[in-house]
Amino acid sequence: MPNHTVLFDITDKAVQVPTGALLSDAAHLAGVELNQPCGGQGRCGRCAVQVTSGSVRARSTLRLSAEDVANGYVLGCQAVVEGDVTVHVPPQEKIERRLTTDRTAAEVQVPSGYDPLADQTVRRMAVTLKPPTMDDQIDDWSRLKWTLQQEIGRSNITISLALLRTVGKTLREGDWQVSAVLDHPRQECCPDCPARLIDLRPGLTSDDDPLWGIAVDIGTTTVSLWLVDLLSGRVRAQVAEYNQQISRGEDVISRIIYASKGDGGEQLRDLVVGTINDLVERACKRVRAKPADIVKATISGNTTMIHLLLGLPAASIRLSPFVPGVNEVPLLRADEVGLHINPEANVDCLPGVASYVGADITAGVLSSGMADSEQITLFLDVGTNGEMVLGSSDWLVTCACSAGPAFEGAGVVDGMRATRGAIEEVWVHSETYEPSWRVIGAGGPREVKPKGICGSGLISLMAELFITGVLDKRGNVNTTLDTPRVRQGAHGGEYVVAWGSETEHGRDIVLTHVDVDNLLRAKAAIYAGFTILADSVGVPLEMAERVLIGGSFGKYINVEKAVQLGLLPDMPWERFQFLGNTSVRGAYLALLSRESRAHLQDIASRMTYIELSADNRFFEAFTSACFLPHTDMSMFPSVAEALA
C-alpha cells in the first residue's frame, strides 16, 4: 500500500501513513492529541481539523456546518487519508480542573483499633541472621527463609526470580541484618499456602520508617489516590487528577468503542496507568516517600475502568448480554500492571458485581457501612450512569440505570462540566421569573462570567422553573408568561437564564424544551431504578431509613431541588447524607484490613444484580417518572405542598 505524508501545522514532524488511515490516527502518530470525547465515532464533532492542502475522504460530516465543510474542516476521526495532506489543528478545548484537592481534603479517620500486626496482610520485619561458616553452609535463600518463617509462624515463603537474584547481595550488604516485607495468608490457612516476600533491604528498619500503601479510585472522569502509612493507618496524602483517558471518550461506552479499534486498548491502558503513576509521584513528593517503598495497592473503579487498566477486552460489557471479562480480578503484581511502585507490590483490584455495577459500588457499600446495619438504606452514585443499592445487613439489591450524560452537561445546549464559569445553582423569582445564579469560580478577585450550566445547576434550574410554573408537569415551557425570559427558539419553547450581555461568550444561555426532555429522561431512569429495586424485594421505597449519596457529583446536589424534580424520593431531609468519594474510601478500608477486604468480597457476592434492560417493569416505571416530579403526585407530598 502506498504511504502518504501528513503534516500537522502545530508540530514540525511529518508522519507517513498508508492509504485508508484516519487523520486521528495520523495525529496520534505525530504526537498531536485531538479531543475525542465520543471515542472516535463522529458523534461529538470535537476533533474537527482543517485540511489546508491536499484532500481527504470524509466519511461523515454530520457535526459540521456547511460553512465549515466549505472551509475544509473535517472530523479527524472520520477523515480517510488518500494522499499527502497538510492539516491545521485549531486550539483544542482544554479540560479545566475542578478537583477535590488534597490540600483542602478532610482528615480521614483511621478505623478505630487499627492494628497493623493483626489487620494487615503485609508485614515488615527486621531480622539478624547467623552468617554462614564452614560448619553452616546453608544457602542464602534458605537461611533467610527459615528465619522469616519462624518469625511469622508459617512453613512456606515464595519469592519471585527477580527478587531472588538480589538476596545474596542484600544479605551481605546488610552484614546479615536485613528488613523484609512479606505478604502472608491468614494464619488459619494450611501450611502449604505460602507467604510471599515483597521486599528485602539491607540493614534493620525501625518502626518509625513508614511502610506505604495506596488506595486508588479510577473514575471515568477523575482518578483519586490516597497514600497511606500502613503502620499507623493514616492517610498521609490525597491527590486527584482527571483521568487522561478523557481525551479518548468522555463516557465508558465511548472508551470501550475506542479500545476496540487498533491499538486503542493499549493507548487507554497507557493513559490511565500514566495518570496513576503521576499521582503516585505527586503524593510521594509531598511526604518525601519513595514510590519503591509502596508495597501494596488496592484499586477501585467501575468495571470498564478496571478492564481498561488491565488491558482486558471490554467489548462484551456493552453488547448484550452485557457480560464483563472478569468481576473478581486475581491478585496481581505491580510490574504486571505497569504501576511504578515496588514491582513486587500486590495490586488488589476490588471485586465488582456486573458490567455496570463495579468495584466502585461494592467499595462504596463497604465504606457507607450500609451492609453492617439493620436499617434499610438506599445508596446512590450518580454520574453518567446512576448505580444504586438498596438493602441492609440482611440483603442487598443493586441495579444501574443508563441515565446518559445529561447531568454532566452533554446533550444540553448550554450544558457543561462543573468547571470555572459553570452556573451551579439557580433561583427563579416566582412572580417576575427573573433568575439569579451562582457561578463556579466567582467570588475571587477576578470577575467570572457564566459560560454554561453544569449538572447541579440544571437540577436547580429545572426544579425552580417547575415550582414557579414556567415548566409544566410534562416539561413544556409556558411561553404565554409575561416575561422576555420565555420565548420560542429553534428547539421549541425555551427559558433564557442569562442574556448575552452577561455571558463570557456573548450568547444567551438558555434551557430549551429539548434539554428539559433529555434531563427528564435522565432523572426518570434513576427514579425508575429506585422503584424497581424496592419493588424487587417488596419493600416500599419510603421504608428506606437513610439515603446515602456517593460520588463527587452528589456533593453538589441540592436535595430539595432534586426532590422537586423527582430525581430523589420525597423523604425528610435528615435521611439524606452525602458521603463524597465512597469508592476511594472503600479501597482505603480494604487496603488496611484483611477483615474489611473479606467483608467487601462478601458484599460483592451478596449483592443481587437486577438487569433493568431486560425488565418490563422498568419501562413502566420509567414512563411514569418522565414527569415533573412524577405521574403519581402522592409519592411527592412535599412537592405537592410547595406547588400549592
Place this chain on the structure above:
Amino acid sequence: MPNHTVLFDITDKAVQVPTGALLSDAAHLAGVELNQPCGGQGRCGRCAVQVTSGSVRARSTLRLSAEDVANGYVLGCQAVVEGDVTVHVPPQEKIERRLTTDRTAAEVQVPSGYDPLADQTVRRMAVTLKPPTMDDQIDDWSRLKWTLQQEIGRSNITISLALLRTVGKTLREGDWQVSAVLDHPRQECCPDCPARLIDLRPGLTSDDDPLWGIAVDIGTTTVSLWLVDLLSGRVRAQVAEYNQQISRGEDVISRIIYASKGDGGEQLRDLVVGTINDLVERACKRVRAKPADIVKATISGNTTMIHLLLGLPAASIRLSPFVPGVNEVPLLRADEVGLHINPEANVDCLPGVASYVGADITAGVLSSGMADSEQITLFLDVGTNGEMVLGSSDWLVTCACSAGPAFEGAGVVDGMRATRGAIEEVWVHSETYEPSWRVIGAGGPREVKPKGICGSGLISLMAELFITGVLDKRGNVNTTLDTPRVRQGAHGGEYVVAWGSETEHGRDIVLTHVDVDNLLRAKAAIYAGFTILADSVGVPLEMAERVLIGGSFGKYINVEKAVQLGLLPDMPWERFQFLGNTSVRGAYLALLSRESRAHLQDIASRMTYIELSADNRFFEAFTSACFLPHTDMSMFPSVAEALA
C-alpha cells in the same frame, strides 16, 4: 574516553570500543566467538589472536611462545585496546561431538502403574459452559473458573493477567467449549491453596491429543532433554547437545569467574537458555509437537548450572564458606526463565544440597533407587568434580571432591576430551611393553589416527603401566626398562603411547611423570572421598553392597582398570553398575509424579553434606591414596594378586 575501531578479519563489521576494553569483549561485540575455556583468566591460551595492524597492551602472554609474541599474537582475554587495531582470528578449535543421540537411545520404561490423574500435578480437561444470557450475566472468568473448580474439586483457581486477557476470546471462539490445563496442589491442601490455570484453548481436546512435559539435565558439558507425553508417561524424544556455555569456560569455576565480569552472567544465561530452546525445537520437530503445548518442565543440574540458568549470582559458590544463593528454587514460570515453551508452564528446578552437590546428584539418588533400599549403596558421579553419596533408605551422606579436570584430559600433555581421535583404551604387553589401543571414531571406512588420550584411555593406560611395572607405586616411570617406549623427557620420565609416525599431528603421544602425578591426585581425591564418607558413618566401605556409577563419563570406565588404579574400591565386579544419565532420569521421574517429586525433596533434606575442604581426615586419606593403588595394599587384594 576516546573510542577505538577494532576490525576482525573474519567479519567485516568494525566495532567501536573505549580505551581499556579487552579484545575478547570487542570480539563478542563483533559477533566473533573466541574460545575461552578458562573463563578469560589467561590460563588456557585458547583465545590467542594475531594483531596485524595497530597495537594493544598485553597484560599477560604466559601461554604464548616467544615466537608467537614476536609474530603479534596476544591472548584476547588479556589484550587491552588502546588504539585502532586490525585482528586476525585463527580458526578456533571446534568442539567435536560425541553425544548420546536420541536415535540410538534406549527406550525408557514408564514407571509401572503411572496414572496421570493421580500422579500428575497438571491436568487437562475439556469443559462445556452454559453461554451467558440476560438471565445469567456472570463474568467470563467466573463462568470458566466455577466450572473448572467443580471439575477438580477445589475452591480457588488463579490465572495470570496475560492469560486472563485471552479468556473472553477463547470462550467465544470455542463457542463455550474449551480445553483447560491446570496445575493444582495436593487434594489434602486447604481450600485457599489455589490451582493455577496454565493454558486455555477453544474446543474440546480428546485424550488422544498429547500433553507435553520436558525433563532437562543441564550438565557443565552436555545438556540433555527428554520430551514426555504426560498422559501416557512415555518419553517420546531424547535429545542432547553441548552446553553452549563451553566457549566461556570448560568447568564450573571458570564459568563462575566469567559470570562475575561485566555482562558475563547474562551471556552465560542466554547461552544455556538458547541451548535448551534449541533442544526443545529439535525434540518437538521429531514428533511434530508444538513447543507451546509443553506445559511443565523439571530441570536438574549442578548448583552452578542452575544459578547460571536463572541469572542468580554464583560468586559465593566458589568462595569460602562455599554458600550457594539457593538450593531449593521456588516454582517458576517459563516466561520468567526465558524458555520457549508455554509461557505459563511451571518450571521446577529440582533441589540441590550444597554448592557442589546439586540437583543432578539428588535426582541421581532418586533415579538410582538407593534411597528406597535397605542395601548400603555407594553412588558416584565422576566428571570434573567427583560427587558421591553413601547410604540406604535409612541414611544418606554425601560429599564432593574437586578431582580437577585431569580425567577430562586437561592438565595432561596429550590429554583430550572423548572425541574423535582420542585413545580410549590401552593394553600394554607385560614383556615387550608395547601398547595397543582403541581410538574413538576408528572402525569406519576412513582411517582415524590418534590425536591424544581421553579420560578412560588415561585410566586404562595408567593401570596397565602399573600392572606391567612401567610405573611404580609412586607413579615414577621406570626408565631403566629395556624398551624405547620409556625415556627421559622435558617433564622427567615418560612413556610413549604412539610414535609420531602413527599419529595425526606427527608428534609422539606420551604420558609423562607430571601427567601421572596429576592423574594420581585426581583419583586420590575421589578415593579419599569414599573413605571419608564411610568413616563419617562408621561403616566400612566394603559393606557397600552396590556401587552405582552415574554420569556419561562412567559409561566408558573399565572397572577392572579403575580398581587397579585405586580409583574405585576393590569389590566383586557384579556390585558395580553403570546407570548413564541418572540426573535427567531423576528429572523425568519428578516430572511424572507428585510423589516422586516429594520423595526427591525428602532425599535432598535427608542428605548429610560433608565439607571435605574443612576436614583434616580428608587430607590424610588423600595422601594415603596418592599411590598406585593405595598405601594400604590390603584394601586392594585383587590388585595384589594381579601384581603377583
